[in-house]
Amino acid sequence: MLLTLPDILNPDDLRKVYHALIQAPWTDGRESAGTQARAVKNNLQLPHDCKAAQTIRSLVLAGLDRSPRFFSAVLPRKVFTPRINRYAGDSNAYGNHIDNAVRVLPSGERVRTDVSCTVFLNDPADYDGGELVVSDTFGEHSVKLPAGHAVIYPGTSLHQVTPVTRGERLACFLWVQSLVRSDEQRRLLFDFDMNLLALRQRHGETPETTMLTGTYHNLLRQWADT
Ligand code: NI
Numbered sequence: 001m002l003l004t005l006p007d008i009l010n011p012d013d014l015r016k017v018y019h020a021l022i023q024a025p026w027t028d029g030r031e032s033a034g035t036q037a038r039a040v041k042n043n044l045q046l047p048h049d050c051k052a053a054q055t056i057r058s059l060v061l062a063g064l065d066r067s068p069r070f071f072s073a074v075l076p077r078k079v080f081t082p083r084i085n086r087y088a089g090d091s092n093a094y095g096n097h098i099d100n101a102v103r104v105l106p107s108g109e110r111v112r113t114d115v116s117c118t119v120f121l122n123d124p125a126d127y128d129g130g131e132l133v134v135s136d137t138f139g140e141h142s143v144k145l146p147a148g149h150a151v152i153y154p155g156t157s158l159h160q161v162t163p164v165t166r167g168e169r170l171a172c173f174l175w176v177q178s179l180v181r182s183d184e185q186r187r188l189l190f191d192f193d194m195n196l197l198a199l200r201q202r203h204g205e206t207p208e209t210t211m212l213t214g215t216y217h218n219l220l221r222q223w224a225d226t
Pocket residue numbers: 097098099159
């Protein structure tokens with residue numbers, strides 16, 4: 001499932017992001033790529049331990065934490081340290097690839113990359129190109145969102161960032177291991193949850209919504225891997 005999540009960062013968060021980026025120590029993005037991805041990856045990123053990266057990722061994680069749609073769609077179990085990247089000048093694209101299935105945190109803990117999430121940090125008017133293109137069984141989807149908006153898509157997808165031919169594209173990127181490994185099952189649970197919410201808003205709590213809420217949780221209990 002490919003889903004956009006508006007306003008993960010508010011204007012105040014974005015001001016803090018730009019302030020943090022004034023002295024950002026950008027490095028070559030290839031340092032963290034796997035062998036196949038390294039051949040097609042050409043962007044800049046921030047080291048995990050720099051001040052700018054720490055500030056931006058805590059704003060992004062707090063923003064995602066405030067989003068009930070993110071929680072319902074992703075059912076997060078573990079998050080891999082968010083990356084901040086920049087596409088501009090000669091480092092302006094990331095060709096087609098599928099991300100590595102497992103990432104290792106500094107603690108040694110492994111994170112399976114079930115869901116990918118990109119949070120756009122600057123406005124589409126600031127740059128040309130730089131579309132995130134995600135391929136799935138329904139074809140190619142091109143995504144370029146306003147600053148502060150996010151997109152999530154399955155970690156299993158072939159994807160790329162097309163060359164930025166003017167300006168710079170700034171984004172924060174992260175992977176999540178979900179309680180539910182299958183994208184198809186996550187989709188069913190998300191639709192179930194969203195429609196239940198709508199039913200409750202329209203009719204208030206009824207014996208049926210109570211029962212369906214139980215059914216949602218019983219399905220999640222069947223499928224969740226904790
Ligand atoms: Ni990727």
